[in-house]
Amino acid sequence: MQKVEELPMQIKKKYLLKSKDSRKNLVRIEADLRSMVSFRQLNLMDEKFGLREAFDVIFCRNVIHYFDHPTKERLINKFYNHLIPGGFLFIGNSETLDKINTPLHQITPTIYQMPI
Ligand SMILES: C[S@@+](CC[C@H](N)C(=O)[O-])C[C@H]1O[C@@H](n2cnc3c(N)ncnc32)[C@H](O)[C@@H]1O
Structure with a gap:
């Protein structure tokens, strides 16, 4: 979370979503971008x-x-x-x-x- 705070607001709005669990201090990556990643x-x-x-x-x-x-x-x-x-x-x-x-x-x- 600390690392994404430094990202420009425009990038955060476009690619980041709040965690499904609001108690967790995490972000999720927007689905289209996520689908481009494979491990x-x-x-x-x-x-x-x-x-x-x-x-x-x-x-x-x-x-x-x-x-x-x-x-x-x-x-x-x-x-x-x-x-x-x-x-x-x-x-x-x-x-x-x-x-x-x-x-x-x-x-x-x-x-x-x-x-x-
Ligand atoms: C110090 S960690 C760095 C992890 C990450 N890149 C970072 O900067 O936080 C070193 C990583 O190298 C991986 N590693 C070491 N030898 C490897 C190998 N032969 N093939 C793939 N990964 C290896 C280890 O599993 C470990 O995750």
Whole structure:
């Protein structure tokens, strides 16, 4: 709840609903937007993720810092193969792709972009 308070009012009005249980300090996501989301489990260590899609954005925050350099580089290049041209990879604030050999361009310290 605290996190959604910071969203612009226009976004909140368009996409957020009150919790069905008014005693709970929660929000629900509006149905059309919710229907666009699917959840799947994958193992980042798998050679292929079992995904055929390429994504506009990949969020992988606070995960890669557990991996050694070769593992991290392999994973980042797998993400690369699942981004559309111009797509973004978001990593955690305490993470870096320094010394990782990748064609992704650094846009801000934690946002990388696939060349168009
Ligand atoms: C510190 S948590 C970060 C969770 C979330 N991304 C966040 O920022 O709050 C690290 C997550 O990495 C997941 N993880 C670690 N190794 C993984 C792997 N090989 N495949 C998929 N997920 C993995 C763990 O299950 C855990 O949920």
